[in-house]
Amino acid sequence: MIPVVSATFTRQTFRDSMSVSFTVGMYGAAFGAASVAAGFSVLQTSLLSLLTFSGASQFAVIGVIGAGGSAFSGIATATLLGIRNGLYGMRMAPILKVRGLKRIVASHITIDESTGVALSQEPRGDHAMQAGFWFTGFGVFIFWNLFTLAGAFGAQAMGNPAAWGLDAAVPAAFLGLVWPRLLTISDRAIALAAVALAIALTPISPAGLPVIATAGLAILMGLNRKSVTDDE
Amino acid sequence: MNKLWWGVIGTSAAVFALKYLGQSIPEKYLSHPKIRSINGYIPIVLLSALIGVQTFTEKTKLMIDHRTLGLGVAILALALRAPFPIVVISAAASSAALYHFS
Numbered sequence: 001m002i003p004v005v006s007a008t009f010t011r012q013t014f015r016d017s018m019s020v021s022f023t024v025g026m027y028g029a030a031f032g033a034a035s036v037a038a039g040f041s042v043l044q045t046s047l048l049s050l051l052t053f054s055g056a057s058q059f060a061v062i063g064v065i066g067a068g069g070s071a072f073s074g075i076a077t078a079t080l081l082g083i084r085n086g087l088y089g090m091r092m093a094p095i096l097k098v099r100g101l102k103r104i105v106a107s108h109i110t111i112d113e114s115t116g117v118a119l120s121q122e123p124r125g126d127h128a129m130q131a132g133f134w135f136t137g138f139g140v141f142i143f144w145n146l147f148t149l150a151g152a153f154g155a156q157a158m159g160n161p162a163a164w165g166l167d168a169a170v171p172a173a174f175l176g177l178v179w180p181r182l183l184t185i186s187d188r189a190i191a192l193a194a195v196a197l198a199i200a201l202t203p204i205s206p207a208g209l210p211v212i213a214t215a216g217l218a219i220l221m222g223l224n225r226k227s228v229t230d231d232e
Numbered sequence: 233m234n235k236l237w238w239g240v241i242g243t244s245a246a247v248f249a250l251k252y253l254g255q256s257i258p259e260k261y262l263s264h265p266k267i268r269s270i271n272g273y274i275p276i277v278l279l280s281a282l283i284g285v286q287t288f289t290e291k292t293k294l295m296i297d298h299r300t301l302g303l304g305v306a307i308l309a310l311a312l313r314a315p316f317p318i319v320v321i322s323a324a325a326s327s328a329a330l331y332h333f334s
Contacts (some may be wrong), residue, residue, distance in 0.1 A: 023316075030320050044240045051244035056275055061243040063282045071238035075246060080274055083245035087271060089254020098257075105252040107277075165324030168302025171286040172323030176316045177307050178279040187276055194277040195284035202289045212246050214281040215274060222270030228305060 008081050016119055017135035024055075024113050025143020030173040031058055032151025036067025037161035037170065042152045049148035053141060054111055056081045056177060062209075063170065069208020077211050088115040095129050109137025190221055298334065302327030 033044040048058045057078035064074040089110045114137035121128040158164045180187050194214040201210035288302045306323040
């Protein structure tokens with residue numbers, strides 16, 4: 001599956017890919033623990049990491065359903081978060097140039113990290129970008145799933161999530177995911193607005209809806225923004 | 233089949249469909265600046281909303297409890313540029329400590 005590339009740039013690309021893969025894989029332990037704490041079985045937790053394989057979407061579906069939301073609101077929230085994987089695919093397709101089974105595999109590993117490493121290899125050329133994509137995609141897949149299993153079994157052994165602080169570890173993990181995205185004042189303002197809106201809606205709407213409703217904030221902000229780069 | 237299984241299967245199918253769609257349709261169809269801009273805000277609002285709901289609510293009630301301390305510690309850890317595992321573990325430890333005290 002990995003294209004043949006010359007060894008000179010592959011070693012550095014491989015090193016970049018593996019360091020990203022291992023670091024990100026550790027988030028899998030947080031996901032595994034959170035998923036079991038939310039009421040999912042170890043099997044369901046592992047299947048989410050194997051089949052969904054997109055961290056934010058996975059955290060969203062277990063978060064919404066775990067808080068009492070319907071399957072529909074869980075899936076809808078996860079799907080909104082999965083849209084960016086589609087945008088990454090559009091960015092990567094002209095570089096990867098794959099069809100058939102290879103395209104199916106490439107699609108599955110089209111995530112933040114594989115796309116990020118691939119784009120970071122741009123100065124080394126198309127072959128390095130392809131190598132970075134495949135190395136990182138497979139690397140994260142392996143570590144993410146191994147750590148998921150470890151986290152899930154760990155949480156299962158613990159019992160009461162609150163006694164071990166797992167109920168606070170989950171929002172802390174979300175915070176760790178969103179923190180690097182809060183680059184500008186308006187990013188921070190919209191994040192706080194989303195927290196406030198979701199909390200305010202909770203007593204008056206069915207579980208799961210308060211989270212999805214905040215997508216309206218993103219649409220409002222996005223439509224009113226003059227250009228993509230004006231506050232960066 | 234219960235809602236947990238629907239969640240697992242539905243999410244996996246939907247996310248894969250989006251990934252495959254992205255690899256298969258020309259970039260021009262979704263590269264409008266406003267779509268990109270909205271898409272940039274989507275993770276921020278949804279993850280922030282999840283933080284709010286999971287920290288300050290229990291079913292349909294609002295509450296401030298041990299989880300609030302955990303989140304505060306996580307914010308502090310991130311402000312001090314702590315790595316991800318430290319952020320999560322320090323939040324869990326402080327929350328668990330308060331849970332046992334109260």
